[in-house]
Amino acid sequence: MAVTRGATLNLMLGIRSVNMHVEKTPVMDKFGIISSSYYEKLLNFNYQNLSNKKKQKSSPVFSITNEFILKFNETQNPVEKEELLDLARKSIMKCKRKLGLRTLGLGKHVDLPAAWTEVVYLAQCKGEIQDEALNILYASLDQASFDCDHLPALFFVAESILYKLCCDAFLKTYLYSVETKLLKIGYLIFLRLYIYFLHGHLEGFQQALLRLQPFLCALCFAGESYNQHPNILSNAQFILKTSEIICKRELRSGSIFSLIRNQESFGSLNHDTGQRGYEVTHLLWHCVAAWTCVQRDSPRLSDVLHHLIPCKTQLRRKCWVDSVLALLVLGEAAKLHMACLRALMELLRDFLTSILSVQKQEEGNIVDDLSWAWNIVTTYMTILAEVCLYAATSDLRKTALVGFCGCKNSQKSTLLMDKPEEEPELKEASILSLLEYFSSKISDNCDQVIWSGYYSLVYNLVKMFWELQGDEEQGGLRNLIWQTLQKIKNYEKDVRIQNAIKVAQAELNDSTDPFTGYDAKVSSDVGEEVFSKYLGWRIANTLSSLFFPSLGCRSLPSKKPLKQSDHMKYPKEKQESMKKRVLRFTVRERHSLSELPMFPYPDFYTKADEELAKVIDYHWQEELRVRQEEEALCEAKDREDKELEARKHFQEVMKKREEKLHKKTKPYELPPRTEAVSLEKNVTQKS
Known part of the structure; x- marks a missing residue:
């Protein structure tokens, strides 16, 4: 499918004429390599914004480095390529465990900031590794809980995704599947940032917001290239709109959006953006x-x-x-x-x-x-x-x-x-x-x-x-x-x-x-x-705690040291209830209250009595079966005795008849055929 884009993309990097192309088979985008030192500096910079009074940990050491990515993308040796692919797959498996994809982001083994950072590194490897890295990043951003300790890493991922979109994906002639995934991930990131903004937790991240401004400006111009794809354009529009609201509130001195006011119509905000807070509808x-x-x-x-x-x-x-x-x-x-x-x-x-x-x-x-x-x-x-x-x-x-x-x-x-x-x-x-x-x-x-x-x-x-x-x-x-x-x-x-x-x-x-x-x-x-x-579900639960704190709902965790693990914040009961939310019923649902059980579940003694009654009933049925068999045998024996007695009585009657009549025939029985013929001859001769 080839659709001509109806606009040109005026970026700081240059001007290009763009054609939209989506292939049926996945075509991976070839990203330029971003140095790991840049990522580490960016991540450390965001962590320092969290709290200047706290002592921060040393930056984590990641197995995916700039040299590894260069070698992975440029090697032509099949043996070496297979070895690097195996190492990248192992790193993907480690990231999946750190992200807690099977436990909805909960557990002692989960470290979301470190896992998000390493997944962004892996996303620079070409081929199936890049595709898998973006998939698990999207899944993690979907299911992860809201925690203020995630904000530095979240800003880091936001800047990395926008950098890849504006400095690499937008320069391609066609729309690739990776570009759509990046916009979907960006939508989830800025949706999360907007929730943090409503809670008032973005006050210390003005510098991080300023670093996003050039990329957001480029996205404003690039948005016109998605006019034929509303779902992709909607993600880009949501990123821009939430960014404008957040920047107008947090960056009081103005933002880069004022430079593009004549080209993009965002409209006036119908909210209270005063010192106290942000009024929702x-x-x-x-x-x-x-x-x-x-x-x-x-x-x-x-x-x-x-x-x-x-x-x-x-x-x-x-x-x-x-x-x-x-x-x-x-x-x-x-x-x-x-x-x-x-x-x-x-x-x-x-x-x-x-x-x-x-x-x-x-x-x-x-x-x-x-x-x-x-x-x-x-x-x-x-x-x-x-x-x-x-x-x-x-x-x-x-x-x-x-x-x-x-x-x-x-x-x-x-x-x-x-x-x-x-x-x-x-x-x-x-x-x-x-x-x-x-x-x-x-x-x-x-x-x-x-x-x-x-x-x-x-x-x-x-x-x-x-x-x-x-x-x-x-x-x-x-x-x-x-x-x-x-x-x-x-x-x-x-x-x-x-x-x-x-x-x-x-x-x-x-x-x-x-x-x-x-x-x-x-x-x-x-x-x-x-x-x-x-x-x-995460957003609804978080907003419920914000709007109705008197109901005892759990609000967003406050900013605290990174040592505390996630499993202490969320008990196991919450994890189980969240899992039940997406399960489908496999039995027929009850459609009326009349079908609901009217009695409570039985206790231990009631269950024991029921089991004892079952045992007694079983033995009674066995005894009844034995009695029925004995009665059947007795009836058969009585029947045989009666038949034997009737046979003896008949033999005695026949014996007495033979003695009196000198005949061996039974009563009312015709004589044999020979006797009847001789009798008939005698009668004819006499006549």
Whole structure:
């Protein structure tokens, strides 16, 4: 697939004309080598910003050095290349253990700052090592807990990722799969930085923020090259928007964003950026309240959702970062409760309806003000896909896909291949309903919200289908997604929507066509994380502790020495509860309270009595079986005795008859045939 980029990238490094190209097979980007001494100085610089009064440890010694990376990338000797590859794989395994990927970032063996740093080193090695390093970095940033001690390493990773994007990836002629991974990682990093910002923990990192400014400025100019790929552009826009909010608050003397104000329209902030703090929107506050009520099984959930409805107008604010955060938190609540899922779908339905109606009424003045609206729609599509995959019950997953009233029409075609005369009304914001709505409105000159939402739906459907491969319990859901994708692939003529399928396949690093190999099972060693599974839960829990500290929620850990281990901060019970959140039920769920057990679980003595009753019943059944066998034998013997007595009686009767009548025939028995013939002859002679 080749799509021409409609803009030039004006960087400090030069001007280039860019063509967008995504191949079906993964093509690795060749990064320039960044010296390890630069990384060590950068990491030590960030750690010194954490606290000038503390005595810092000496910088960690890493096995991956600048010489190793140069030798790994430039060697042509097959034997030496295999040895270096084996060493790099061992380093990857060590990093996986330090990251705690199997324990959700918890345990004595976990050292996230050191592991993040070494993974960034490994990401400079070409080939499969680079791909695997970025995969485990993305997985770790998704599942790691929030801790202020992670901030220096987090800024280090942020600067490294932005450096690779601006000084290497942007200089390439085509868009590579590594570039999309870097933007996804950058999205997770700045989402975490924004949460730290809301807690007020970025006050000592002004120098680190200043070091990010040139790269963020370059990203502003490069963002136009992603116009044909809304999901990639959305990640870049989120990085820029959160950076602007943080820098306006922390860098009071001004930032580099003031230089590009005329070229990038960010809009004014509708927040209180005074000395005391940062005021969030009521929509975000109510979404966090709803999540807290779901976690605590509070009866006030209905009241919170009722007060959430009037806040839906805040989705149309130009400062859309808080709106994205609100949808993310409400999406986590929707994975656990049907009422929250209904509220989430109603929010986006009303948002879409109001945005499109306003654009129709005043197209001349409102379009520029609502140019950010597609970011909200794109984020919602990803959240809805995660609900459809990771919700707690099958009812929630099915509702996210077909909607509340979609069960009756699930067999019908979800795409309107022939555009109807009257445009269909958007009744609910489920996946299939939105597909039908967007497919009826798609055209060459349609609004960006329409085609971006349609693109994101198809893009996420391909990833959902890939995620469900090998899961026999979700076979029906996977088949419905596959049928929908087949219809899109066969009947949708819009090039942008067809590109969404190709881009998603390229990001999955899939060498086979999932449309023809849908029965193939995915191996357990696949390292590519399709969706973020844990970060939403981490953010909702952290914001709940910030907004409702009186409920006893655990807030972000304060800044303290690095000696304290992570396993002391989070008990094992929290780890187990977090694991249960993403498990799917393998039994049929109870749909009503009448099916719930009405009695408590039995104690030890009750169980012992039940076991004793079982033993007694078993022996009683054995004794009953023996008695039945004895009775059967007695009955058979009595029957034989009666038959023998009847036979003796008959013999006595016949003996007496023979003595009296001199006949051996039985009573009422005809004589033999010879006797009858002689008797007949005698009668005829006499006559």
